[in-house]
Amino acid sequence: MKTYAWEQLLEEEDLVALTEEALATRRAGRISWRRLGAAAACLALVLCLANYPALAAGVKRLVDYFSGVGAVDQGTPVLVLEEPLTWTDGAWSYRLDAYQAGGQLFVRMEYLSTQLEPGADIDSSIPDYDVEAQLLPPADYEGDWLPLEQAVDRCLASYEDLNTWGSPEGATLREAGYRTYGSHSTLFQVDAFAGDSYRLRLRFTHDSAAGGAHTSTYEKELHLIPEEAKPAVSDSRAFPEGTVTVLVSEDGSGVTNFVEWSSSPAGDPAIHSLELQFIGASGKRYPAGFHNTYLEDFEHVEYYPRYPVEEPITAVEISGILFGDRSGQWQQRYEDLNWVISLT
Numbered sequence: 001m002k003t004y005a006w007e008q009l010l011e012e013e014d015l016v017a018l019t020e021e022a023l024a025t026r027r028a029g030r031i032s033w034r035r036l037g038a039a040a041a042c043l044a045l046v047l048c049l050a051n052y053p054a055l056a057a058g059v060k061r062l063v064d065y066f067s068g069v070g071a072v073d074q075g076t077p078v079l080v081l082e083e084p085l086t087w088t089d090g091a092w093s094y095r096l097d098a099y100q101a102g103g104q105l106f107v108r109m110e111y112l113s114t115q116l117e118p119g120a121d122i123d124s125s126i127p128d129y130d131v132e133a134q135l136l137p138p139a140d141y142e143g144d145w146l147p148l149e150q151a152v153d154r155c156l157a158s159y160e161d162l163n164t165w166g167s168p169e170g171a172t173l174r175e176a177g178y179r180t181y182g183s184h185s186t187l188f189q190v191d192a193f194a195g196d197s198y199r200l201r202l203r204f205t206h207d208s209a210a211g212g213a214h215t216s217t218y219e220k221e222l223h224l225i226p227e228e229a230k231p232a233v234s235d236s237r238a239f240p241e242g243t244v245t246v247l248v249s250e251d252g253s254g255v256t257n258f259v260e261w262s263s264s265p266a267g268d269p270a271i272h273s274l275e276l277q278f279i280g281a282s283g284k285r286y287p288a289g290f291h292n293t294y295l296e297d298f299e300h301v302e303y304y305p306r307y308p309v310e311e312p313i314t315a316v317e318i319s320g321i322l323f324g325d326r327s328g329q330w331q332q333r334y335e336d337l338n339w340v341i342s343l344t
Contacts, residue, residue: 064229079224252313275320
């Protein structure tokens with residue numbers, strides 16, 4: 001089953017808006033429904049891997065690139081779902097994906113709904129969703145389980161009225177009957193309890209504009225399989241804020257990066273974002289979609305061609321880098337970098 005990045009569906013202004021939201025409480029994931037067609041295609045889980053050459057001199061960390069996961073410290077086993085879980089309940093369609101690395105289990109969800117209450121304004125028409133995610137042991141598990149604070153996550157889901165999306169992709173979703181989009185990300189610290197099988201309990205509490213509350217509870221089995229690193233080409237550049245290392249898969253299908261920070265604002269974790277394009281063999285440039293998730297002591301950063309590319313990708317150009325913090329109090333942008341990473 002072919003899937004694509006949800007972020008490939010957004011116009012540039014939508015991407016910027018979602019990135020700014022992500023820096024504070026990003027809950028991004030991926031989504032794919034056949035009825036949306038190619039224009040509504042989402043993040044590809046191409047999970048085949050191997051080691052790539054050591055990084056540029058001066059960068060202390062050595063990492064592998066995992067498609068769908070991003071950069072992972074070398075030698076760290078990575079487990080993934082064989083394929084995302086999807087289901088529908090009434091007007092809502094859900095997509096869930098997960099991976100585990102270094103004692104952390106990351107679960108991401110996206111959901112679409114055909115519901116939007118008529119006659120109400122945007123702020124009150126979208127339901128308020130409180131989401132509780134609890135990690136449960138496999139059915140045959142014996143012994144102690146995760147402490148409660150590591151096994152339970154509570155947060156508000158992110159959701160939007162698709163009428164506010166001015167992009168052609170937003171119009172495609174509306175024409176398919178969808179009115180509301182939401183997303184939710186959870187990080188579980190499984191550590192010594194890490195395994196290859198879990199149960200995940202999701203509880204959505206819906207407070208509608210019309211009044212009243214409705215709770216939906218789902219339990220999903222997460223069966224994880226091992227993956228290997230994807231061959232990649234790496235390059236690094238130093239900035240006052242830190243050294244940025246970019247990893248490009250050898251087939252040009254994806255990019256990830258990380259920063260060895262030299263300094264950052266006190267109290268609020270630093271974040272970063274690349275402005276990049278994919279370059280085809282003909283010289284044509286293709287815009288990038290992205291999936292960026294920033295949580296405490298965790299980040300997931302990946303970029304993909306926003307639309308299908310019918311020719312080999314031979315290079316990636318990074319035209320700019322934005323450094324900042326989640327509160328938006330500090331930002332530093334570098335432009336016109338002319339940073340091209342060749343794959344030939």
